[in-house]
Amino acid sequence: MDNGLTTPQRAAVEHFTGPLLIIAGPGSGKTRVITRRIARLVERGVDPRAILAITFTNRAAREMQHRVDALLPGARVWVSTFHRFCASVLRRRADVVGLDSNFTIFDKADQLQVIRHVLKELDMDAVRAQPSKISARISRIKNSFTEPDEFVRTLECRIGEPFDTLVAQVYPLYQSALLESNAVDFDDLLLHVVRLFADNPELRADYDMRYQFLLVDEYQDTNPAQYQLVRSLSVNVPNVCVTGDPDQSIYAWRGATIENILNFERDYPNAQLIRLEQNFRSTGLILRAADRLIAHNRQRKAKSLITDAQDGHAPRLLTFPDGRTEATGIADQVRTLREETGLRWSEIAVFYRVNSMSRELELGFARQRIPFQVAAGLAFYDRAEIKDLIAYLRVIDNPADQIAFLRIVNRPARGIGGKTQTHLQRWANERRVNLLEAARSADQIDGISKTARPKLKMFARMMEGLTLADYGNVSGLLTGIVNKTFFHRTWANVASEQAIEKEANVTELINAAAQYDELDEDDPSVTGFLETTALVNDGDLLDPSAGKVTLMTMHAAKGLEFPCVFVVGLEHGLIPHERAVKSDDPKQIEEERRLLFVGMTRAMQRLYLTTAQVRSVRGKPQLTIPSQFLVETEFESEDGVGFEPDDAQASPKRSAFTEKDLELRKRLKESLGSAERPLLTTGAGLLNGTHDAADLPQLFAIGMRVRHPQYGVGAVTNVTGFGRRKSVTVAFQEPSESHTFDAARCPLQPVGMR
Numbered sequence: 148m149d150n151g152l153t154t155p156q157r158a159a160v161e162h163f164t165g166p167l168l169i170i171a172g173p174g175s176g177k178t179r180v181i182t183r184r185i186a187r188l189v190e191r192g193v194d195p196r197a198i199l200a201i202t203f204t205n206r207a208a209r210e211m212q213h214r215v216d217a218l219l220p221g222a223r224v225w226v227s228t229f230h231r232f233c234a235s236v237l238r239r240r241a242d243v244v245g246l247d248s249n250f251t252i253f254d255k256a257d258q259l260q261v262i263r264h265v266l267k268e269l270d271m272d273a274v275r276a277q278p279s280k281i282s283a284r285i286s287r288i289k290n291s292f293t294e295p296d297e298f299v300r301t302l303e304c305r306i307g308e309p310f311d312t313l314v315a316q317v318y319p320l321y322q323s324a325l326l327e328s329n330a331v332d333f334d335d336l337l338l339h340v341v342r343l344f345a346d347n348p349e350l351r352a353d354y355d356m357r358y359q360f361l362l363v364d365e366y367q368d369t370n371p372a373q374y375q376l377v378r379s380l381s382v383n384v385p386n387v388c389v390t391g392d393p394d395q396s397i398y399a400w401r402g403a404t405i406e407n408i409l410n411f412e413r414d415y416p417n418a419q420l421i422r423l424e425q426n427f428r429s430t431g432l433i434l435r436a437a438d439r440l441i442a443h444n445r446q447r448k449a450k451s452l453i454t455d456a457q458d459g460h461a462p463r464l465l466t467f468p469d470g471r472t473e474a475t476g477i478a479d480q481v482r483t484l485r486e487e488t489g490l491r492w493s494e495i496a497v498f499y500r501v502n503s504m505s506r507e508l509e510l511g512f513a514r515q516r517i518p519f520q521v522a523a524g525l526a527f528y529d530r531a532e533i534k535d536l537i538a539y540l541r542v543i544d545n546p547a548d549q550i551a552f553l554r555i556v557n558r559p560a561r562g563i564g565g566k567t568q569t570h571l572q573r574w575a576n577e578r579r580v581n582l583l584e585a586a587r588s589a590d591q592i593d594g595i596s597k598t599a600r601p602k603l604k605m606f607a608r609m610m611e612g613l614t615l616a617d618y619g620n621v622s623g624l625l626t627g628i629v630n631k632t633f634f635h636r637t638w639a640n641v642a643s644e645q646a647i648e649k650e651a652n653v654t655e656l657i658n659a660a661a662q663y664d665e666l667d668e669d670d671p672s673v674t675g676f677l678e679t680t681a682l683v684n685d686g687d688l689l690d691p692s693a694g695k696v697t698l699m700t701m702h703a704a705k706g707l708e709f710p711c712v713f714v715v716g717l718e719h720g721l722i723p724h725e726r727a728v729k730s731d732d733p734k735q736i737e738e739e740r741r742l743l744f745v746g747m748t749r750a751m752q753r754l755y756l757t758t759a760q761v762r763s764v765r766g767k768p769q770l771t772i773p774s775q776f777l778v779e780t781e782f783e784s785e786d787g788v789g790f791e792p793d794d795a796q797a798s799p800k801r802s803a804f805t806e807k808d809l810e811l812r813k814r815l816k817e818s819l820g821s822a823e824r825p826l827l828t829t830g831a832g833l834l835n836g837t838h839d840a841a842d843l844p845q846l847f848a849i850g851m852r853v854r855h856p857q858y859g860v861g862a863v864t865n866v867t868g869f870g871r872r873k874s875v876t877v878a879f880q881e882p883s884e885s886h887t888f889d890a891a892r893c894p895l896q897p898v899g900m901r
Contacts, residue, residue: 152183159388159421160184163191166381166415167388168408172452173437173748174428174708177390178207181362182214184388185224188360195222199358199380201229203365205683207706211364225358229373230333230682233340237331238674240350244339249674251330251541251548252681256529258282258332260550265320276313284314285321289334290370290402292341295319329547337372344379355383365706366391366411370402378414385415393447397702397742399735405446426452426748428708430459432781433754437747440780444737452748462747462754462782464717469761469768470504474511477713477757481517481696484711484753492518496697496709498746500721505698508715512696522699528680532637532649533656537680539628540621542583543613544673552582559636561602570594571603583607621676622660629653701746712750714743717758719772729852729862743776756782769866853877853895858886866890 152160156176159169160183171177181200189195200215202208205228212226227235238248253261262278288298295318302308302315325331331339344351361380363369366389369377381387389411396405412418426434434452441447465480467473477497484490497508505521512519527533535558541551549572557563574592575585589595589603609631618624628634638649663679664671697709716722723739747754756777761768854860861879876887877895888895 153425155421155423156180160187162419164386166385166418168411168418168420169390169423170448170450171390171392171423172426172450173395174426175423176427177423178211181364181390182211182218185215186218189219189222193360195219195224197359198224200226200362201232203228203368207364228682230336233336234678236340237336240343243343245326247329249545251545252678253330253332254681257550261321261324262317265317265324268320269316281314281317285318286334287402289338290372295322328549329545337376341372341375351379352383355380359384359386361387363389367393367396367405367408368398368403369407371404374407394441394741395745397738397745399738422450424450424453426454428751429748430456430752432458432461433750436462436780436782437744440740440776441744443779444740446737460753462756464782465755465757467759470507470759470763473757473759474507475514478511478515478517482515490711492696493694494710497713497715498699498701498704499715500701500724502700504716508698518695519698520693520695522697522703528683530652532652535637536625536628536656540673540677542610544677546583547581549582556606559633561606563599563602567595567599583610615673620664620671621673622657622664625657625660701742704749705745708749708751710751711753713755713757714746715757717756717774717777718762719774722774722776740776856894
């Protein structure tokens with residue numbers, strides 16, 4: 148089983164019992180190590196059913212399962228995501244937490260809809276209250292293991308937190324609404340199981356003994372709930388192997404805790420540590436640039452990326468006048484690469500920090516007629532017609548699901564309007580019955596018109612006739628729904644091209660159901676299919692065989708690789724993001740650096756970094772400031788100018804760098820690195836040497852922290868005009884007041900850039 152393994156890889160595969168920490172750099176073959184380790188355990192006599200491998204995405208789980216099946220044909224090793232594992236446990240013991248086993252898993256859109264209903268119940272304005280922020284706050288509260296009543300109690304001890312006061316009103320009602328709908332959100336899947344194990348020691352011990360060998364991938368991305376789950380499954384039998392890389396921990400914003408992997412050896416004192424440092428993906432110069440960048444972080448376990456590959460092409464920095472030119476220039480470069488190197492469209496990817504940056508890129512690629520796909524665009528399961536059909540299945544499977552019922556009761560249109568639905572909800576809530584039961588009793592409900600009553604009853608009868616038993620499998624049931632509901636009427640008034648697309652989407656959903664039926668032919672269930680669709684994430688929907696350039700955020704790129712990568716927007720406020728800069732928190736800056744590291748190490752052969760002199764910010768053109776990360780790595784610019792880190796002159800491999808090149812790099816570092824020196828030049832001017840510092844006014848961006856000799860420290864709130872006619876408005880802290888200055892003459896100095 149160890150053919151072709153490096154010495155550290157072989158050591159990880161051969162390790163048998165006890166805790167094991169594998170620090171695996173990007174492209175170091177960790178999936179190969181995990182799957183070979185599983186095969187070796189079985190070879191040593193371990194029952195395949197006693198092995199549990201957990202990762203984060205369905206894509207990663209499928210890849211791992213495929214490799215395990217190839218190594219161990221017929222073996223029943225369970226490879227799962229955290230959420231799928233917890234859903235399986237919870238369905239067996241749902242009653243303990245007040246649910247039925249056919250509970251629905253609400254997605255983000257469902258959660259927001261519940262919060263809107265709660266806000267309406269509280270007579271609050273959903274626009275001002277911002278359901279998305281409330282949802283995010285509730286998620287963080289849940290991941291701190293705080294129940295609604297406990298959160299309300301602790302809030303009483305705190306003063307001056309009006310938003311949490313609002314959340315304290317919404318959270319208990321939100322959780323009650325989930326239970327009434329026999330539903331959970333994604334956080335509940337984890338938290339219910341963690342509490343289930345904590346409150347039932349015998350059940351926890353049973354699962355601990357059942358899975359005597361636990362393997363966890365991407366451990367650096369675990370949140371507190373996932374951490375507790377891993378701990379619960381490795382008490383009696385601590386044969387736990389975790390694989391990850393602190394340098395690739397990029398999900399703190401959704402609760403990931405880098406300390407989980409950094410403290411693994413503290414949690415398991417007998418743990419063995421193995422480092423996988425050899426990269427099998429990228430060329431030497433790409434790796435060195437990434438390694439030099441990440442070396443500036445302190446929260447890490449030191450390692451060096453090594454490779455047997457040739458140096459290859461150095462990373463290149465491309466500078467553009469503005470975002471539109473940048474998009475066109477990238478598209479031109481992509482076409483040139485395809486013509487000159489033979490790269491396929493699907494071998495090229497463009498990464499950006501925020502989704503909003505994809506708009507210009509999409510237009511640029513469309514203008515050049517280059518085929519592309521966007522990850523985290525309008526994903527398949529987010530399309531209206533697909534959500535409608537899924538909602539029909541949800542009501543069939545779980546009649547208590549109020550969100551799904553309200554979505555479909557008048558789709559296609561049946562003359563069951565909003566007022567009728569309101570009366571139906573009120574009647575159902577008073578009698579504590581689900582909406583489908585209430586629809587059957589429409590004749591008894593005051594306020595519902597005589598014309599609407601038979602329509603509600605007809606809808607209820609139709610739903611009663613849509614069962615899995617009558618249609619045999621899920622794909623047959625979906626076909627029955629489409630036919631019985633005359634579903635095509637939902638797009639009767641849309642353009643013909645849209646109708647064709649919607650028809651194709653419906654067909655594709657039925658195909659997906661047929662694939663599920665085939666995989667679960669012994670026991671296909673609506674619950675099982677719905678769970679499969681609910682736990683899909685954006686990256687799962689990418690089609691590597693589509694023959695298209697991929698546009699995606701760096702977060703979505705985790706776990707992928709492409710021969711050619713463009714990382715767009717190496718500018719202050721984008722990379723690193725303005726939230727991290729404003730926070731003045733070194734940990735947030737380190738996470739931004741890790742994110743860029745992840746983006747750079749997806750590249751196998753060619754890596755391009757781009758900046759624009761002017762970027763549209765909230766609809767207004769703003770001059771940009773080069774990213775501080777540019778002085779921490781090395782690259783070549785389009786005119787041959789190169790930059791290296793501080794030890795550049797000690798690197799014999801890069802003797803091609805001239806004194807002029809190093810002087811330009813020094814100027815860039817000085818403009819970015821001093822808290823006391825004004826930023827005097829644009830990215831392109833400095834990098835290309837086409838402007839003297841005295842020729843240009845100071846640069847400011849909204850959100851930048853600045854210091855004035857009289858008013859102290861403040862934040863830029865607005866920038867208007869252009870060039871020497873530009874003015875900048877700053878809100879100062881003490882005294883709390885705003886002032887507007889002439890950008891060309893004001894004594895403001897940027898602060899907080901380190």
